[in-house]
Amino acid sequence: MHNTMTTRTIGDRRVGAIGLGAMPMSVAGHMPDEEQSIRTIHAALDAGITLIDTADAYTPSHEDVGHNERLVARALSLWGGNTAAVLVATKGGHTRTPGGWDVDGSPAYLRAACDRSLKALGVDSIGLYQHHRPDPKVPYEETIGALKELHDAGKIQFAGISNADPGQIRLAHDILGERLVSVQNEYSPRFRSSEPEIDVCAELGLAFLPWSPLGGIGRTGELRERNSAFIEIADAHGVTPQQVCLAWELARSPVVIPIPGASRPETIVDSAAAASLELSAEELARLG
Numbered sequence: 161m162h163n164t165m166t167t168r169t170i171g172d173r174r175v176g177a178i179g180l181g182a183m184p185m186s187v188a189g190h191m192p193d194e195e196q197s198i199r200t201i202h203a204a205l206d207a208g209i210t211l212i213d214t215a216d217a218y219t220p221s222h223e224d225v226g227h228n229e230r231l232v233a234r235a236l237s238l239w240g241g242n243t244a245a246v247l248v249a250t251k252g253g254h255t256r257t258p259g260g261w262d263v264d265g266s267p268a269y270l271r272a273a274c275d276r277s278l279k280a281l282g283v284d285s286i287g288l289y290q291h292h293r294p295d296p297k298v299p300y301e302e303t304i305g306a307l308k309e310l311h312d313a314g315k316i317q318f319a320g321i322s323n324a325d326p327g328q329i330r331l332a333h334d335i336l337g338e339r340l341v342s343v344q345n346e347y348s349p350r351f352r353s354s355e356p357e358i359d360v361c362a363e364l365g366l367a368f369l370p371w372s373p374l375g376g377i378g379r380t381g382e383l384r385e386r387n388s389a390f391i392e393i394a395d396a397h398g399v400t401p402q403q404v405c406l407a408w409e410l411a412r413s414p415v416v417i418p419i420p421g422a423s424r425p426e427t428i429v430d431s432a433a434a435a436s437l438e439l440s441a442e443e444l445a446r447l448g
């Protein structure tokens with residue numbers, strides 16, 4: 161049974177108001193086996209989720225770049241529902257090294273990364289291609305110019321940016337025009353400094369995708385310590401504090417589409433239900 165969910169807009173697409181962050185399925189030390197990952201993605205889709213966020217750099221090791229994209233592609237190929245309604249959003253611009261993570265925002269690197277992502281996802285054109293993180297060694301306009309070329313070559317249907325400040329969002333919007341549809345920055349009860357970026361997105365009509373919306377892998381329990389109102393309001397509704405957290409983010413602006421991560425079906429099914437959790441003005445005021 162495939163459920164429907166309240167929807168929001170990215171470009172000309174309608175997607176469920178809650179998306180799925182696929183990263184926890186490719187994190188060394190946290191990673192479930194492939195069968196569990198596929199069940200998790202299918203549970204998300206069955207719950208009405210139609211936005212899946214991934215990246216080429218989501219991989220348990222630098223030797224397996226594209227791991228998460230291939231997992232998402234495999235899960236979609238095995239799902240019985242309408243995959244045309246699912247928007248897969250990937251990213252390029254972060255590199256993986258034996259020691260960790262780096263960035264490369266050069267146009268040549270992005271062109272090659274996009275070609276690798278097309279192959280990993282098994283598609284002719286990527287639904288939403290996001291630049292992962294600004295590279296201080298490359299002028300931002302050059303990096304964003306590469307996204308424009310990828311769009312104009314038909315390799316990506318929409319462009320997004322991530323970890324961008326208000327000035328970078330405006331610059332990218334000037335260069336990309338309607339090709340730019342989304343901004344993905346960190347935002348959660350413990351990390352609120354993206355408020356100005358949410359306002360710029362609302363002004364420009366861009367979707368804002370909060371990353372680590374529950375505080376990040378292994379930190380979702382911190383909601384309890386941070387603000388007891390999340391627990392009290394959750395108890396009053398008979399739901400989890402994580403649902404209250406996601407509903408609080410949805411209430412922040414109609415452009416917000418949280419992408420909670422999951423590596424288990426239970427957690428993403430619980431998070432998906434936040435799309436229909438209405439919080440009162442009084443409850444929102446208590447959550448701050």
Ligand SMILES: NC(=O)c1ccc[n+]([C@@H]2O[C@H](COP(=O)([O-])OP(=O)(O)OC[C@H]3O[C@@H](n4cnc5c(N)ncnc54)[C@H](OP(=O)(O)O)[C@@H]3O)[C@@H](O)[C@H]2O)c1
Binds near residue numbers: 214374402427431
């Ligand atoms: N653009 C960027 O630079 C950037 C950076 C970081 C993340 N991201 C994206 O943002 C997504 C979300 O961030 P995140 O995965 O780092 O952190 P998160 O969404 O804040 O937390 C993910 C963790 O929360 C748990 N969880 C999810 N729903 C829950 C629920 N209803 N109740 C209890 N626990 C729940 C999951 O546990 P289980 O694993 O046990 O299911 C998962 O490990 C990522 O997956 C990735 O796609 C982007």
